Amino acid sequence: MLEELREQHRLHERITLLGEVNQSKVRDVLVKGHVFLNTSLTEAFCMAIVEAVSCGLPVVSTAVGGICEVFPADFVYLAPEPTAEALTRGIMETIERIDKGDVMSGWEMHKRVKEMYSWVDVTRRTEQVYKECLKPKKPLESRLELQWKRAPVAGVLFYICYAISY
Numbered sequence: 001m002l003e004e005l006r007e008q009h010r011l012h013e014r015i016t017l018l019g020e021v022n023q024s025k026v027r028d029v030l031v032k033g034h035v036f037l038n039t040s041l042t043e044a045f046c047m048a049i050v051e052a053v054s055c056g057l058p059v060v061s062t063a064v065g066g067i068c069e070v071f072p073a074d075f076v077y078l079a080p081e082p083t084a085e086a087l088t089r090g091i092m093e094t095i096e097r098i099d100k101g102d103v104m105s106g107w108e109m110h111k112r113v114k115e116m117y118s119w120v121d122v123t124r125r126t127e128q129v130y131k132e133c134l135k136p137k138k139p140l141e142s143r144l145e146l147q148w149k150r151a152p153v154a155g156v157l158f159y160i161c162y163a164i165s166y
Contacts, residue, residue, distance in 0.1 A: 056106020
């Protein structure tokens with residue numbers, strides 16, 4: 001898709017598609033850019049976006065996986081659908097924001113990422129997840145009753161499924 005857009009708009013002189021980059025060279029490549037484009041169709045936690053923002057790049061990304069939950073809106077423009085048109089709109093809007101000076105400075109982005117993803121913070125949050133997983137769960141009947149109250153139609157379906165599987 002990216003190669004097609006580069007061809008269509010005759011952008012060979014302005015856009016270089018690098019492919020895989022050796023980990024030791026990632027920072028050197030990122031700091032040369034102006035915008036980071038993530039076109040993943042599936043993603044849980046995109047470390048590449050963390051690296052890009054840490055290098056001061058605003059990001060345009062597909063809205064997949066955990067990206068919208070992990071990154072603040074001022075870091076990432078999320079394309080509403082994973083299409084060339086939506087990503088192009090995102091790139092254009094991001095470039096306009098850069099031109100207007102309506103983006104955080106690269107150093108400020110780096111500092112925020114450093115604070116958000118320090119090992120101490122990651123460890124603390126991971127520990128919270130484990131503690132939550134270890135809490136005893138309510139009995140199935142209580143959960144079904146709660147579901148029945150919240151969504152009567154779905155609650156009936158859950159009760160039927162429970163009765164069949166019991």
